[in-house]
Amino acid sequence: MAENKKLSRRDVVANLLKNRQDALIVTGLGGTCWDVTAAGDSPLNFPMWGGMGGSSMVGLGLSLAQPSRTTLVITGDGEMLMGLGSLATISAMKPKNLSIVVIDNEHYGETGMQKTHTGMGTDIAEIGRAAGFPYAEIIYNNIDLNKFSARIHLSEGPILGVIKVSIAEDPLVMPPKDGAYLKDRFRDALLGDPNQ
Amino acid sequence: MTKINSAATPIKSNWPEEVHDVFKKLDIDQVCHVPDAGHAKLIKLCQSDKNIICTTLTSEEEGVAMLLGSWLGGKRGALLMQSSGVGNVINMLGLSRTCRYPVLMLITMRGEWGEFNPWQNPMGQASRPVLEAIGAKVFDINTSSEVADTVTAASALAFNAQQAVAVIFSQKFLGAKTFTEETSK
Numbered sequence: 001m002a003e004n005k006k007l008s009r010r011d012v013v014a015n016l017l018k019n020r021q022d023a024l025i026v027t028g029l030g031g032t033c034w035d036v037t038a039a040g041d042s043p044l045n046f047p048m049w050g051g052m053g054g055s056s057m058v059g060l061g062l063s064l065a066q067p068s069r070t071t072l073v074i075t076g077d078g079e080m081l082m083g084l085g086s087l088a089t090i091s092a093m094k095p096k097n098l099s100i101v102v103i104d105n106e107h108y109g110e111t112g113m114q115k116t117h118t119g120m121g122t123d124i125a126e127i128g129r130a131a132g133f134p135y136a137e138i139i140y141n142n143i144d145l146n147k148f149s150a151r152i153h154l155s156e157g158p159i160l161g162v163i164k165v166s167i168a169e170d171p172l173v174m175p176p177k178d179g180a181y182l183k184d185r186f187r188d189a190l191l192g193d194p195n196q
Numbered sequence: 197m198t199k200i201n202s203a204a205t206p207i208k209s210n211w212p213e214e215v216h217d218v219f220k221k222l223d224i225d226q227v228c229h230v231p232d233a234g235h236a237k238l239i240k241l242c243q244s245d246k247n248i249i250c251t252t253l254t255s256e257e258e259g260v261a262m263l264l265g266s267w268l269g270g271k272r273g274a275l276l277m278q279s280s281g282v283g284n285v286i287n288m289l290g291l292s293r294t295c296r297y298p299v300l301m302l303i304t305m306r307g308e309w310g311e312f313n314p315w316q317n318p319m320g321q322a323s324r325p326v327l328e329a330i331g332a333k334v335f336d337i338n339t340s341s342e343v344a345d346t347v348t349a350a351s352a353l354a355f356n357a358q359q360a361v362a363v364i365f366s367q368k369f370l371g372a373k374t375f376t377e378e379t380s381k
Contacts, residue, residue, distance in 0.1 A: 051290070053261075054260070054261030054291065058265040060262055061269065065266050065268070066269040086258050088254050089258055179295035183295045183296065
């Protein structure tokens with residue numbers, strides 16, 4: 001598909017978050033960290049600046065600890081590729097409240113736009129289905145994106161949406177950088193006490 | 197068939213039950229693990245405990261990331277693993293140092309005492325220095341009388357100071373598998 005026909009990552013993330021309700025959000029490092037922050041910083045966002053390959057597992061731990069809350073991981077194709085085993089682990093645990101979104105521009109945006117495997121034939125949604133996700137789709141347009149968005153709050157997960165987006169040079173919108181602060185503000189907002 | 201001399205005799209101990217009791221006392225109810233013969237009994241105890249959510253991982257580093265999510269969600273967890281997997285967690289343990297959250301690792305040792313498989317030695321022998329290099333506090337268990345106290349103290353440090361803590365169950369304590377045992381399976 002031509003780049004100019006693809007969805008914009010900032011629009012996609014804003015769309016996913018416009019009706020977030022009380023969802024708990026975990027991001028991958030790099031582009032999705034900036035995208036989620038551009039849509040609005042929140043204490044119930046946990047934007048990761050590192051730990052590449054770990055965001056989906058942070059989401060799994062959170063979703064199992066808070067089974068009544070929607071948990072949404074928004075990460076990139078490069079970050080997801082570094083933690084593919086977690087798709088098997090998540091499938092085995094079947095957390096109904098967990099959704100994984102891969103913002104897939106088929107490139108490593110933070111390191112000089114090298115091509116990722118998704119631009120060389122790898123289909124992360126197919127991997128998710130093979131791992132056991134009950135719902136895993138590639139999304140190319142707004143109609144399918146809206147259908148996927150509606151599923152996030154249904155608690156029929158785990159679900160995986162691989163959303164194809166264009167290569168873009170969006171402005172950096174950075175959340176707070178201190179990991180301990182991000183963790184404490186999240187626990188304070190969710191649990192009412194960071195020491196709990 | 198040659199039997200390789202193992203200096204270690206497998207201990208008769210109910211240490212897995214003792215660790216499980218510590219988990220119960222300290223509300224540790226999110227346990228994740230990779231397959232491990234040394235932890236087999238403890239894994240079984242956790243899997244059959246309806247109050248513990250037990251997750252099988254494909255790789256140890258998944259557990260380090262998962263425990264961040266558990267802590268964000270207000271739960272306490274533990275990661276059960278073998279020394280062979282220590283190298284897999286080092287990079288992800290940087291998250292614990294940056295975000296200051298507890299990672300309680302219970303590690304059974306290979307490659308240090310009567311090991312029959314030399315392929316286990318490099319990672320086993322490097323485990324302590326690399327854990328310390330990334331900032332994890334390391335405790336050792338060498339006798340059955342130390343198990344409950346050490347796991348309790350290690351947990352207190354992990355959850356109160358919100359840091360990575362490793363408890364190493366030595367191979368001398370656990371008992372090394374022998375070549376004969378391995379090949380007769």
